Amino acid sequence: MPRRNLLRVASPGFHRLDGRIGAGDDVLMLPLLSHRDPALWDDPGAFRPERWEGLDPDTASGYLPFGHAGERCWGRHMVLPLAERLLDIVRHNGLAPDPRQTVAKVPLAGLMSVADVRVLPRPRG
Incomplete structure (x- = not known):
């Protein structure tokens, strides 16, 4: 964490x-x-x-x-591959961050979640 x-x-x-x-x-x-x-x-x-x-x-x-x-956190060996996998899924599904979103809420209780992150289909071109 x-x-x-x-x-x-x-x-x-x-x-x-x-x-x-x-x-x-x-x-x-x-x-x-x-x-x-x-x-x-x-x-x-x-x-x-x-x-x-x-x-x-x-x-x-x-x-x-x-x-x-x-x-160091023993979970570091799990977190980085998990983050890479999540990004691969986002890319594979043709998603990209919504460029209009400039802020997101990150609860300080754990920093393991980000609230209200918006993604859009990636423009083709």
């Missing part, structure tokens, strides 16, 4: 990783923000999924797909 945040309870090891973190400090990581950080990414607000191709989450600072290091 995609996570909005990753909270880690205080550990002395955090200070060894980054001296700004105190031994008693909890650490909160926010992928939603780090994936849009202009200090890390060119044009961070643009939809450019190709920017993630070939990135290694263990070495790309601020890139936190499915969590971080040994604490």
